[in-house]
Amino acid sequence: MAVEARRDEPEAEGPGGGEGAAGPASDARRVVTLVAREHGPYLGRCLRYLGVTEDELDDALQEVLIVVYRHAARLERHQELRAWLYRVAWHVARAARRKTRRRRARFVLRGSSIEHSGDCGTEECVHEAAEDPERAALAAELRDALDRLPAKLRDAFVLHHVEGLSIREVARVLGCGRQTAHDRVRRAAERLRCLFEGNARETGS
Amino acid sequence: MKETERTEDRDSRLLEGVRRRVEAARRDVLPPERVERVVRRVVTGPPPPGSGGALGGAGIGRAGLGFLAGVAVFGGVMWFGFGRDGPGERVQGTEPPRGRPEHEVSLGEGDAERMLQAPRLSQGEERAQTGRSREEAPEGDASGPGRPAASGPAARARGRDGTAVPARPMHRVAGERPGRSAEGRAGERTRSRPDGPGGGAGTSSEYELLLRARVALRQGRPAEALRGLREHRRRHPRGLLRLEREVMRVEALAALGREREARRLAERLWNEPGTESYRHRLRAALRSLKRR
Numbered sequence: 001m002a003v004e005a006r007r008d009e010p011e012a013e014g015p016g017g018g019e020g021a022a023g024p025a026s027d028a029r030r031v032v033t034l035v036a037r038e039h040g041p042y043l044g045r046c047l048r049y050l051g052v053t054e055d056e057l058d059d060a061l062q063e064v065l066i067v068v069y070r071h072a073a074r075l076e077r078h079q080e081l082r083a084w085l086y087r088v089a090w091h092v093a094r095a096a097r098r099k100t101r102r103r104r105a106r107f108v109l110r111g112s113s114i115e116h117s118g119d120c121g122t123e124e125c126v127h128e129a130a131e132d133p134e135r136a137a138l139a140a141e142l143r144d145a146l147d148r149l150p151a152k153l154r155d156a157f158v159l160h161h162v163e164g165l166s167i168r169e170v171a172r173v174l175g176c177g178r179q180t181a182h183d184r185v186r187r188a189a190e191r192l193r194c195l196f197e198g199n200a201r202e203t204g205s
Numbered sequence: 206m207k208e209t210e211r212t213e214d215r216d217s218r219l220l221e222g223v224r225r226r227v228e229a230a231r232r233d234v235l236p237p238e239r240v241e242r243v244v245r246r247v248v249t250g251p252p253p254p255g256s257g258g259a260l261g262g263a264g265i266g267r268a269g270l271g272f273l274a275g276v277a278v279f280g281g282v283m284w285f286g287f288g289r290d291g292p293g294e295r296v297q298g299t300e301p302p303r304g305r306p307e308h309e310v311s312l313g314e315g316d317a318e319r320m321l322q323a324p325r326l327s328q329g330e331e332r333a334q335t336g337r338s339r340e341e342a343p344e345g346d347a348s349g350p351g352r353p354a355a356s357g358p359a360a361r362a363r364g365r366d367g368t369a370v371p372a373r374p375m376h377r378v379a380g381e382r383p384g385r386s387a388e389g390r391a392g393e394r395t396r397s398r399p400d401g402p403g404g405g406a407g408t409s410s411e412y413e414l415l416l417r418a419r420v421a422l423r424q425g426r427p428a429e430a431l432r433g434l435r436e437h438r439r440r441h442p443r444g445l446l447r448l449e450r451e452v453m454r455v456e457a458l459a460a461l462g463r464e465r466e467a468r469r470l471a472e473r474l475w476n477e478p479g480t481e482s483y484r485h486r487l488r489a490a491l492r493s494l495k496r497r
């Protein structure tokens with residue numbers, strides 16, 4: 001990571017120095033902006049495939065960027081920024097999934113139904129789907145299938161195959177051994193294949 | 206090149222039925238405009254309600270205009286300052302790189318240095334002044350994002366190095382546009398209140414008041430901090446940073462040695478919903494009382 005913080009600088013103007021003033025806060029904002037523009041689209045995709053619902057996606061990405069903001073001055077410690085970012089995204093996604101699960105359970109208990117918002121209602125997604133409906137349909141199929149996998153398998157699969165992280169990085173992000181990560185990716189792919197084949201048979205018959 | 210080889214290798218291992226869908230998923234990156242919107246929420250807060258721009262908001266008084274002008278100046282400074290400093294091409298261009306992200310942010314050494322050259326109080330100095338140190342956040346910050354978003358006040362005004370930290374996203378309330386930062390919502394809320402904050406000074410003043418109080422507290426001036434907190438309570442009685450303020454009050458009272466008041470307030474706060482993330486601070490404040 002090329003970002004290096006200078007710790008031997010004199011005192012900043014003060015907390016009330018105004019948002020436009022140069023200072024740690026404005027540095028952090030710049031770091032966030034750069035990181036977001038470089039990695040934001042991919043982090044968004046990662047969150048989406050890790051099970052964050054579309055209506056929570058912006059908030060989840062914001063959470064990730066806030067963590068970047070908080071760590072902006074210390075990012076030089078993270079030699080592998082990408083893996084670190086994905087780790088943060090993974091934590092955020094897990095929290096979002098838990099929240100969605102709880103909310104859904106609450107709705108079920110109350111006797112009302114809540115639709116899984118796998119569909120994206122935002123303008124951009126509608127536009128995307130209209131642009132390339134086939135791709136959008138395939139991606140939606142994958143998301144639906146991923147929803148049916150155990151979280152551990154899903155996470156490993158998404159990080160490795162969708163996000164392109166190496167097994168070593170996946171292991172680091174998930175905090176497990178390499179062999180475990182490899183195993184999860186393989187098992188997830190197997191299960192997905194079964195799911196898709198089953199769907200195809202049902203559709204065919 | 207290496208990345209491409211790795212991807213191909215991975216694809217060859219991937220089972221046929223899954224491959225097409227994964228390829229479709231890989232192109233499913235978030236649109237740059239959407240990322241931009243989130244970045245804006247983090248770094249500046251959202252635009253005021255009413256798409257007519259800054260002046261579209263109803264009931265914005267003179268101070269409100271001042272606040273908006275401040276935001277505009279800040280935006281201008283960031284925008285042009287960045288353009289001048291080097292990474293401008295990439296920052297100003299709204300299009301993020303299409304390729305895979307590298308393992309490192311592709312900032313040049315010079316760019317990064319310039320970015321972080323702004324004068325700051327070093328951690329060592331700060332700790333020396335305050336005589337307090339904070340626990341390091343774990344790598345990956347599992348604690349931060351791992352918490353449910355609604356478990357605390359939507360914002361924490363405290364960063365490790367004394368900087369303002371942007372608001373956490375909260376649960377949305379019905380009818381609210383998705384994707385608003387808590388900071389922005391606070392601004393809206395306060396703007397829409399008849400007894401607005403300090404004549405419509407907005408969230409920035411809410412932040413600033415708390416930040417001033419916090420610095421005073423950290424620099425060993427708890428009485429001044431308490432005055433600032435009182436001012437905050439007067440101007441933002443139901444502000445978004447209410448819990449932060451109350452916790453800081455406990456800390457300031459503890460620092461002043463006003464044990465009974467500190468304990469009473471801490472006990473009241475302890476069971477209040479949303480204070481879970483503040484409990485370690487309450488505990489630390491009460492512990493400091495015992496040591497006296």
